Amino acid sequence: MIRQGKDIEKLKIIMRMLAREGSLEQRHRDHKLTGSYISHRECHVEPDWLLVYRVDIKEQTITFVRTGSHSGLFG
Template sequence: MLKIKYHSSFKRDYKRLKKRGMNMDLLHEAISLLAKNTPLPEHYRDHALTGNLKGYRDLHITPDWLLIYKIKRKELILILSRTGSHSDLF
């Protein structure tokens, strides 16, 4: 099981999405799979990011709801960086 660390921008994003009425159970489910190091189902469309976010990955909670994260395998840490729509994040 990976230890979860929340970036301050993730905490802000989380509050914003909760106010928008998003189904946070969907986000919690994806985070749980990541923390357990369980292979993600294909519908999450998990992939590596490039450019300024090299080293990070993103997955799709829904078609326009992303979770940006990083796993530090040596330290067994899951870092949750951002979450939101494409327009929120990019």
């Protein structure tokens, strides 16, 4: 994403908000995924810059899985 000129600080802010608060503002369009990503969630850092992550409530962990454009992540 750095090579594409994306502001990595925006990604870091989203990751911190998820880690600390467990939720995001509605504008980030956070939602559950289906299919091969059924246990994952996705949110928007920017309109076509996504973050895929997984929350394990039992272990109290969040795992950041992938980031990229919609077409780059889901083809």
